[in-house]
Amino acid sequence: MSSADHEREEEADGLRKVIHVxxxxxxxxxxxxxxxxxxGKPVAVGGSSQRxxxxxxxxEARKFGVRSxxxxxxxxxxxxxxxxxxxRFDVYRQVSxxxxxxxxxxxxxxxxxxxxxxxLDVTADLKGIGSATRIAEEIRRRIKAETGLTAxxxxxxxxxxxxxxxxxxxPDGLCVIRPGExxxxxxxxxxRRFHGVGPRGAEKMAQLGIETGADLVARDLAFLRANFGSFAEYLFRAARGVDLRQVRADRPRKSVGGERTFFENIAGADTLRAxxxxxxxxxxxxxxxxxxxxRTVTLKLRYADFTTLTRARSLHHFVADKAEFSAIGHALLDDLMPLPQPIRLMGLTLSALERGEEESRPTKDGQLTLL
Known part of the structure; x- marks a missing residue:
């Protein structure tokens, strides 16, 4: 990117400088x-068996249509x-x-x-660089130099x-959308590129004649509400490039938990309980x-056919200790057994939270994916 392009990157009144890496x-x-x-070879991370x-x-694998x-x-x-x-999730976490x-x-x-x-919100960056584009370029260079990977x-x-x-x-690219663009x-x-619009949502939009952002912006809010309910406000703003959410490093934690994805589907009471x-x-x-x-413990299971099931139990008191947490988790699981088919994911979450007396910051990796 030329220096002239850098000079044109100026923060408009009230706007932030945001990078997504x-x-x-x-x-x-x-x-x-x-x-x-x-x-240079097609590589997949996961289980290679029939299941x-x-x-x-x-x-290289994506060129053949292979996807996560x-x-x-x-x-x-x-x-x-x-x-x-x-x-090797321990290695991936170290690199992260x-x-x-x-x-x-x-x-x-x-x-x-x-x-x-x-x-990253770099409106006021620690190094005083001033240009979000320069910061993004520098971050990408450092990631490549320090990890050997591209971003x-x-x-x-x-x-x-x-x-x-x-x-x-x-891959290995940079794109800048400046104020007004x-x-x-x-x-x-x-x-389909809009976050939150899945295949079914895109199909419904296509049936309504909406295939691009331009098609979406041509529909008024009343039309969107009639067809998309509470999702309408998001679509209305997104079609105009508007997003008022802040970059929040310390989002209030609503739950603590994790889920384990299996690269070989599992079944059997002993395996599930272990x-x-x-x-x-x-x-x-x-x-x-x-x-x-x-106060609330939630069990999540995803079956081999990708059907997802959740079951929760709420208490009048806070979960006392690990033993009680474990007992509730096992009780939720036992109530569902025998399972109708093998599962590819199991998760357990504690919610309805209240912090202890000493404030604690969220862990950096967010919701942990267990191994």
């Missing part, structure tokens, strides 16, 4: 970095030369911590979304646009670190 094919890229013979599922795919959450059997049919590697430390050199306002992406970044004046921009020039940028995008024990151990440790307590 998204690592490129993060899990698969870490595997290719640590095993150089995999570079396995893809957790992440390299860009795809059954491994289908992925192999699409790409017979696909190379599977088992996930390295990247997070880089972010914090520039701003304390870092809102992580997952291990591989985060929002894409989007720069704009709100979170919605910054996230759209980070996906625009992937947001509505025009959004107008040319398919509505898995519950593992989750209880890790989640209760997080509850203690967060210095919080709660």
């Amino acid at each position: 998204d690592m490129d094919a993060f899990y698969a890229s870490v595997e290719q970095r640590d095993e150089p013979s995999l570079k 396995g599922v893809v957790a992440a795919a390299s860009y 959450a795809m059954p491994s059997a289908r992925a192999i049919r699409l790409c017979p030369d696909l190379i599977f590697r088992k996930p 911590d390295q990247i997070r430390a880089i972010f914090l050199d520039y701003t304390p306002h870092v809102e992580p979304l997952s291990l591989d992406e985060a929002y 894409s970044a989007g720069v704009s004046y709100n979170k919605f646009l910054a996230k759209l921009a980070s996906d625009q020039n992937k 947001g509505a025009q940028f959004v107008a040319g995008l398919p509505v 898995t519950m024990d593992d989750i209880v151990e890790i989640v209760w440790a997080r509850i203690e670190r967060a210095d919080t307590r709660g």
Whole structure:
């Protein structure tokens, strides 16, 4: 980007400078970095068996249509030369911590979304650089130098646009949407690119003649409310490039929990109960670190066909200790057994929280995905 472009990047009155950084094919890229013979080859992280599922795919694999959450059997049919590697989440977390430390050199306002992406508000950056574009370029250079991985970044004046921009020039790309350019940028995008619009939502919009941001902005709020209910206000603002959400490094914690995704579906009472024990151990440790307590325990199961089921139990008192937390989790599970089919995910969460006397900041990795 030229120096003239940098000079044109000025903050408009009342607008923020927001960067969204998204690592490129993060899990698969870490595997290719640590095993150089995999570079340039189609790689999937996940289980390779008939009942396995893809957790992440390299860009070489994506060219064949391989995507995350795809059954491994289908992925192999699409790409017979696909190379599977088992996930190493301890390594991915270590790399994520390295990247997070880089972010914090520039701003304390870092809102992580997952291990591989985060929002940064650099309106007043710690190094006094002044240009969000320069900061994004510097962060990307440092990530490459310090981790050997590439990241894409989007720069704009709100979170919605910054996230759209980070996906625009992937992989290893940068996109800047300056004040005054947001509505025009959004107008040319398919509505499927809007965060929160899934395949079914996009299909419904297509039936209503809405396929792009320009189509969406042409509909008034009354029309959107009639067809999309409470989602209408978001769509109305997004179509105009408007997003009033702040980058919040310390979002109030509503729950503490974690979920474990299996790359081989599991069944059987003994296996399920042993898995519950593992989750209880890790989640209760997080509850203690967060210095919080709660009244509601929620069990989440996702079956092999991707159907998701939740069951919760609320108490009149706070959960007393790990033993009670474990007992409730097991009781919720026992009430559902025998399960109608194997599961690919189990999660346990404590909510209806109240902090202890000593205030505690949320952990950096947000909602933990258990191994």
